[in-house]
Amino acid sequence: MEVNKATRQSVAASEPVAAHYWQVARALYRTLRCDGPALDSLDPGPIVLRRDEHVHLHLPTNYARYIAIEDGYPPAWNVQQSVDVLVTTDGLIATLRGGDILRFDWERVTAFYPEPTRWTMTFQFDGEASPLRLRGYAVPQFCVYATLQLRSIDYFLTSDPLSPLL
8 A cells, every 4th residue: 555645644643533532531541540430421412321320421432333234144344334422320321323322231242352552342141142342532431430340450550451551
C-alpha cells in the first residue's frame, strides 16, 4: 500500500486523539487503583436506567457482533458500526444508528478480553447472546472499568492487560 500525503495527515491528526484517550484511561486506572470506584454519575440522557443504576462513562466506540448474517454462512464480525456507549454499574448500554438500544449486563459476561494497547475489547456472554467487540480510542477506558466490575480487586490492581496504563 502506498502511503500518500492524505494518509500521513490522517494518521498524524489521529495521534493527538489517541494520546488524549490513552491519558484519560491512565488517569481513570490510577484513580480507581488509589481511591476505589468513586466516580461521578453522569446524565443518561433519554435512556431509562434501572433502580440504583448509575452511568459512569459515556464514550463513542466501534461496535461489532460475532454472528452469521445469513443461514449457511460462517459467523464473522458483522453488524459493525459506530455507537455511543453508556458504561453503568449494571453493564454497557449501546445506542445503535437506528436508535435501537442494546444492554449488555456485567452479570451475563462469561469471558472478556481487554486489549487496551490494541484498542480492542471482546466480551462473551451466557445464553444465546453473540460475542461483542468494541474497538477505538475509548476502549482503554472500557478495559479499566470492565476489569474492575468483572474481576476481583486483587486482579484489578495487578492486571497484566492493564499494566501499560500505569
